[in-house]
Amino acid sequence: MPQLIKKELILQKKMFIFGLLYSIFLFIVFSSNDFRDFAYSMAAIGIAYITIIGIAQSEYKNNSDIIINSLPTTRREIVAAKYLSVVTCTVIALLIVGAVGIPFSLMPAPFDYRLLNGVDIITTIVCVLLLAALSLPIYFWTGAPWIRVVNIVIFLLIFFAPAQIAEFAVNNHQSPTIAAITQLINYQSWQLALGGMAVMLVLMTVSYYISFCIYMKKDF
């Protein structure tokens, strides 16, 4: 198992430089934007997800499952390591954006970002886990080509849905549901985030189980 995690880290390493540039780019783009508060989590989610997908695609391209499954390990561990690598990936992405945020915080407006906070971290974890829980079973089932399609759909959702939802919320702020949700977001972000984490853990477990069943039956 540690060897499999090490493998993921070696593969992930390639994405970190990209992550650095990507987060700087996002910070600049979001600086004069209404969503600058989301810059940290947006950047971290982006880095983590692109890394996970990037690795999946390179594994698919080389049919590397053949090598990994020929090494002294088990299919159970291979699937488990993939899920754990989502966590390591998220942590690394958060470290990158957190570090990039520090010099930004010292800059003059509009680049004077606040530092990374707990809400950013939890939002990132929840979102990355959600994305992983949805896409990993598809990866284990069909390999990278389909994940690419799912990837595009989810990415469009990430980039446009928040804006649409926010706009919808602003336009319908008198609606009781929206009001309740905005209240939740505004006043109970910690509780909301923790609740979200719990839901995500359950989702990840179900997702892991599905992936495991799919992978056990696979021919390479």
Next chain:
Amino acid sequence: MRIVISNASSDPIYEQIRQQIRGHILKGELQPGDALPSIRNLAQQLQISVITTKRAYDELERDGFIETVSGKGSFVAPQNPDMIREKRMNLIESRMAEVVKESMLLGLSLNELQQMLELLYREV
């Protein structure tokens, strides 16, 4: 020790090895107690299969030319009377072959040669 494998030969490879090692022993180029290369080493040197080499050694052992001590390898066997006899017979044969060739050059018939041989045999 010289061993040459020919792919063109109609003899199987194990037979070629067997005959050549046997030849080396009979000619005295390999002395009793001399170590032979290990089966696996010889196989690698000649780039042939281990089983082929093993078969040659097995047959040499069966014929009493070599002995295999497990863990130590194969050695040329102490020569038994039969083998020594075979060796000397070989020597006589080859000398006689020279005589025959010489006689042929002189145009001696087989009959004449036999008479000569008979005479010599009684005198000695």
Next chain:
Amino acid sequence: MDNILEVKDLSRSFPDFQLNKISFSLPRGYVMGFVGPNGSGKTTTIKLIMNLTKRDSGQISVFGLDNRAKERDIKQRIGFVYDENHFYDTLTLEEMKRVVAPFYHSWDEALYRRYINEFNLPVKKKIQDLSRGMKMKFSLALALSHRAELILMDEPTSGLDPVFRAELLDILQSEMQDEKRGILFSSHITSDLERIADYICFINNGQIVLSDTRDNVIDKYVLVKGSRDQLDDAVKPLFVSIRENDFGFEGLSDQPGTIRGLLGNRALYEKPKLDDIILYTVRRDRHAAVN
């Protein structure tokens, strides 16, 4: 005898191909050539041994252990070399080694360095920038550096130049100086490794045609050449298959004694090469499939 690999009644069917109850075994200390035309089931069999593919029925034991129940233990002791590159091609050799090495308890870094030097491998280069031969050498270096007892190789010589093929022979034979080891290699080019194979397992159309020592395989057959008028109804069935032309025939028979008795010295007899045996057998099976 102590078998390092034993395959028994192994079956697996695919929509377009069927591996049909194949059985063979490789005694410890020997090299087996797993030969047959492309698409005959060699790669599938190797994947089944490695548990990369699921079987329908049958048993596989490696080192006397079930290959599924003891999968991890067995794989610690197997070195593998595959036909195609399945390494992460964006990694450098050094990085790929760092991925693979930690999996093996008995990884020998000094031995690995020795192979890297011997094979002239550029460790800083990315795998995608290597030639086919280089990738194969790298794969071999990884397979040999954890002192594997059983080495499985799928088409190791395809795409390699004759110089390295000869080197490979020498490397494998020096590995075989340790008589606890075993090597199974598949190949459709038999002339290459034919010489060093102790055993030959010949597979065609998902079935084992024969599996025996190389010498026995060769001795079982005779290549006969003669004129076409000798091919009467008594003689024809003695051939595996026959190739006729305007000037005569050439055929492979698996009944050398009988055929010599019938044709005497009116025909020419030759010791077949492994290639001849495969060629004539495949021809017979194709012919049978058509009729």
